[in-house]
Amino acid sequence: MAQKVLDAQPFSRLVRARITRFGDGAATLEIDIRxxxxxxxxxxxxxxxxxxxxxxxxxxxxxxxxxxxxxxxFSIQYVRPATGARLVARATVAHSGRRQAVVRCELFAVRGEDGAGPAEHAEDAEVLCAIAQGTVLSTA
Structure with missing residues (x-):
């Protein structure tokens, strides 16, 4: 269902975004870097x-x-340039009330299978590129 909603957004289709995690106060969005x-x-x-x-x-x-x-x-702080094969945005709800939620997000660049990208070692495959925090309102 979440991917269907994402696919209904023309800009999301343009960047070819996909939801790889959705539920329990968290969501992960991924984009292949091209x-x-x-x-x-x-x-x-x-x-x-x-x-x-x-x-x-x-x-x-x-x-x-x-x-x-x-x-x-929302606000975003860029901490280093994003290069690699894939961008991963992992968001988790820090606080949720009846009408609004405060959410944190970390964005990572992931090097490619061929070793391309910023990582020098396998354990460094994800490199933090940005940190964001936002407030989301219920419209229901």
Missing amino acids: EELHQQNGFVHGGVLAYAADNSITFAAGTTLGPAVLTAG
Whole structure:
């Protein structure tokens, strides 16, 4: 169901986003990194990271507030450039009330199977790129 909702968003289809986890106060959104998503220096564009944070935050909140939700606002801090094969945005609900939820999100770049990307060792396959926090409101 969550993937169906995501697929109904034209921009999500454009970046080819997919939900890989949904439930129990959490959501994970993944995007394969491709050239069209880069900025001029070869890193994933900050707007793509912001999109991934926003959507994963909203989906995570939806697991506690129900499906009728909208992001009220969020902030994002970029900690290093995103390069690699895949972008992963993991969001978890920090607090949920009757009408709103506060959600944290960490965004990681994952190196490719061929070793491409920022990681030097197998245990470093995920590299933290950004941290976000947002408030989501129930519209029901």
